[in-house]
Amino acid sequence: MEVKKQLELTLKASRSMALLSEDKINAILNDLADAALEHTEAVLVENQKDLSRMDPADPKFDRLKLSPERIEGIASDIRNVASLPSPLGRILSETTRPNGMRIRKVSVAFGVIGIIYEARPNVTFDVFSLCLKSGNACVLKGGSDAIDSNTAIVKVIHSVLEKHSVDHNILTLLPADRAATAEILNARGYVDLLIPRGSQGLIDYVRENASIPVIETGAGICHTYFDEYGDADKGQAIVENAKTRRPSVCNALDCLVLHESRLADLPQLCANLPDSKVVIYADEKAYAALNGHYPSALLERATEESFGTEFLGYRMSVKTVPSFIDALDHIAAYSSKHSEAIISENEERLDLFRKMVDASSVYCNVSTAFTDGAQFGLGAEIGISTQKLHARGPMALEELTSYKYLIDGNGQVRPK
Template sequence: MKIEQQLKKTLEASRKLNLVYDDQVRQLLLELANEARAKSEFILTENQKDLDRMDPEDPKFDRLKLSEERIEGIASDMENVARLESPVGKTLKETVRENGLKIKKVTVPFGVIGIIYEARPNVTFDVFALCLKSGNACVLKGGSDAIYSNQAIVSIIRDVLKKFGFDENTVTLLPAGREETNEMLRARGYIDLIIPRGSQGLINFVRENATIPVIETGAGICHTYFDEFGDAEKGREIIFNAKTRRCSVCNALDCLVIHENRLNELNDFAKKLSEEQVVIYADEKAYKQIESVYPAELLFEATEESFGTEFLSMKMSVKTVGSFDEALEHINKYTSKHSEAIITENPERIEKFRKMVDASSVYSNASTAFTDGAQFGLGAEIGISTQKLHARGPMALEELTSYKWIIEGNGQVRPR
């Protein structure tokens, strides 16, 4: 089937969703969660085909890899989304004009949302659940790295859609070719919004070539600043968690910024990081501080390329600063506007950090690992928006709606 024909069918399916009740959606998603568990062996078999084609040393390997535990997590997230309140049909504003016109501003679905993403098959389940719960059909364009995994997952989703009497074209998976990507980006009239998830290169390509609206879910170059008034014990645990909990995700720590008056604490931080074999690219002062205690094969002198890099692996950089303002300057220079953190017991520093750091999520005394929809109480997210129009930070159900004005009259006409 030609791409345009597929997109037309998805558009038609999106219109049918306007007549679907939220209880039907809830029951469908709960059943899909059960099917994900029941079909886990099938999913893992297809996922292994993808894994066999990728170098295990590739930073994307961990993102590509599914497991029984991860499938259980995916299923639980879908159940959480299923039980959330629908974001559609909410009255945002209501007024009655002097002429008697009743005017309401009401949330509505976008219609068809296109997602372009790389080697993360969990996204296929997440995106579908969020789109359906918010009344949207979705067009998925996964990367060739996850082709078998994505095909397996979409086949399960379509079976459940048909079981519940929904149009199976509510979800469409496009082939993994480059030409299909170009067609998707030019699909005016069929797709209402494009959301790219992946590398900065992918995001730049989508932004520069799309002729339909794009919401950027950008790269996560995340910093944590350990201030001169920081608590060392908190700092050690926060830094370790932010870097090592899951290093291949966008909220993982990439650069530790540390005040020079607290460099002595770096030895303790480094000892903890060495437990997970974290490679450190340290600036001159930090390098001298830990070279006698950190494994030589894991310690390197930082270069300019060490900063402003999303490592997506057990690697990080360390930058020493002489003042709070210097820390702000470094972070704002290299930030991707994703997640930034400060560790300090000084409330004035915290308040200034919140105001001066330009990021979608700004933390004080906590790990940046919390930046995702489930941890914010949003159920799950379709991506972390690093832009400022419409949505910013974890994009969950509310961010997948637009609105329309509903005007109720009783014969009113406007005077000439």
């Protein structure tokens, strides 16, 4: 089927979603969670086809990989979304004008949301569940690296929709080719909002070439600043978790910023990283502090390219700074405004960090690994917005709605 025809069918199907009751939406989502578990083996077979075409050393390999445990987590997230209150029909404000007109500002669905994403088949489940719960149809444009996984997952979703007699065109998976990308980038009148999820290159390409509204998500160059008042035991645990839990995701630690008065604590802060074979790119002072205390095969001298890089793997940089202000300056210069953290026992420093760091999520004595819709209690996420217009941080149900004004009266007319 031609892409334009698919978009037309999705647009038409989106209009009927306003008629779905909250109970029916929740029933579909709970049945989908069951179906995801039931079809785990079939999905994993298709996922293995995708994995066989990718080099395991590629940072995207971990994002592409599904497992029984990950599918169980996906099913749990779908159930969490079902359990949340509907974001639709909320009265955001209400007033009655002197002439008796009643004006209400009410939350509504966007309509059709488009997603362009790379090797992340879990996104297919996440996007559909969030879009359904928020009353939106969705158009998915995955990459060729995950085509078999995405096709299998969409088949599972469509079977659940058909079971509930809901038009399966509320979810459309476009072909994994460049022609389809060009179509969705310029789908004015068909797609209301476009969200790219993937590398900085993908995000930049979508932003520069789309003629429809775009929300930037994903790219995470994340710092953790160990302050002169930091607790070394907390720092050791936080650095290890932020770097090694899942290094290929956007909330992983890329650069440890260290107050130079705490250089003697640097070996302890990095003590657990050799277990995961983390390569450290250290500036001169940090290199001297680690030399002899960190495996030489994993320790390299930093270059300018070591900072402002999203490593997406078992690599990180260390930057030494002479003051708190210099730490703020370094973060401001290299941050992607995703997630930034400070480790300090000084409340004044913590408060200043909260106020002065410009990022979607600012952490005090906590690992940046928590930047995630499910971890924030949002059920799941459609992406992490790193911009400031409309949505910022983990985007979930509330962020997938817009609003409209409802005006009620009794024959009022405006004077000439």
